[in-house]
Amino acid sequence: MNERRLWEPPLPEAPGFEHHLVETPGLRTHVATIGEGEPVLMLHGFPQHWWQWRTIAPRVAAAGYRVICPDFRGAGWTRADEPGFHRESVVDDLVALMDVMGVDRARVVSHDFGCVVAYQLSYRHPERVVAAVQFAVPPAFMIFTPRLLPAFSHMPKLLMHHEGEPLNYLFSEKYLAEPLTDEEIDGYLRAHRVPEVSRAVRDLYRGLVIPEVMKLAAGSYRRVQLKPPTLAVFGREDHEFPEELVRQICRDHVRRADRFAVAFAEGASHFITDDAPDAVVRHTLDWFAAAAAPNRSAQTGAAS
Template sequence: MEKIAHRNISVNGISMHVAEIGEGPPVLFLHGFPELWYSWRHQMLYLSSMGYRAIAPDLRGYGDTDAPASASSYSTLHIVGDLVALLDALALDQVFLVAHDWGAIIAWYFCLFRPDRIKALVNTSVAFQLWNPSIKPLQALRETFGDAYYMCRFQEPGEAEEGFAQADTAKVMKTFFSSRNPSALCLPKGKELGAIFENPLLTVPSWLTEEDVNYYASKFNQTGFTGGLNYYRALDLSWELSAPWRGLQIKVPVKFIVGDLDLTYHMPGVKEYIHNGGFKKDVPNLEVVVMEGVAHFLTQEKPEEISAHIYNFIKKF
């Protein structure tokens, strides 16, 4: 880990923290919520040892990267704009892209907006989503899951932050990373969001060390969770701004990996979309891997397997 270099780079009007290691063809890693560049530590070390240059930023709103105050500054256009500017600053014409969770959503949009900058994509957890063009995402989520759905509960500025603040940040991280329940996360109004983190039966997974927890906790103690929550608060804005690209296929080569215990895999219609031809229609050059007995944070739960999947895919190009 001490071989990983860190620096801040000015991109798209913000200062972005970037972790890097290795020399060779560049691989850009995009983390999810509530994560950091650190979520890719295993893959960065592995791929750098195999002759690649691993680059993992803290995305806008996270860690040591700037966090603009307004939720309207967190649309997919903003985030992809940050990443294009990062590639320009690093003088990189193209990269291999690897992503997870919210990073996966950003990666899909990156491939729509600027496919010329991506050689190939290894995406995990969140399949490509063609939002209904006639209904905003938040309305669709409310109609499917109700107002108690976690993405809906995250909308009110300050409410989720207050709930997270009720618990020790280390416990917040342990709760998220330990989750193996694939059912939709709902918390009815009137029940404090902080109740999510009061689980006396919580079993911390063996792949998560106290050192890992303390690193995440130290960064989120500095910045809070607002930056990451603003991605959810900009969902409808992203839907509006991405309208010109609606209906386009993802043309870059893609390997998609998901755990069969991932809550994203169990959302209504997702399995059918992945396995019955819809996904392949939208992403023609597609490979799909479903990992048995693996939950949402697969890049950390199964680091060796994920690293091998990434390497075996990108070495073809």
């Protein structure tokens, strides 16, 4: 698992990480790790991969954690024997990865699509999640409303995505408070030069994302209690999730979750890990500490 290998295309630069190839049935998962201590899983968004956590994971590791950043199937440097997705493909992969790596329980940090995988893990295997922090995505028990529809406006184009089509348009001012450099965008998208990764975009949305959205809209998760302590954090400049709307769709959290809070980060939009990495680290470590403390009244978190 610790064998160094030549990664193609070349991995983007991120000092301090070790890179592993972890084999599970039908899948060879690229995992970047840093630090020592209790495990923290960091689950990337779309169209990103492990490198999303390049400035965040080292600081969490410095607080005494072993941070584990896998590339999902169809992303980054992970390769699958067979293409295709079903609604729980990636959480199944994650559970298999945890088993092989000897991770019985972990804290889980996620963004964007990674939040889907994180909450699937929390609902299916709550005993394996110590605490969860999710960025830019509401909890699965949210009250679905037509006001959420703008948050799904990117999906039709991705449902029709063809191999080789650029994805640069996703890193637009609509989703970022501050623009990324060309080098940063290349760091995220270079893996999409691989045909398998480029082809996976449409399969991901057709096989997993859309079925999951339908489950959310049907209120399926509102019939199951969320057990792990969970914090949802949004950027103040994420106009698809203003505070008033977030608090509205989470207003009955006391009945839906054992322990839940929301928080907000200044100067950040959807790609909050790039816009406000300091806030991401602060909210993550603060929530880890709060989750370890005795449970106080489960009120949604104050704006911060």
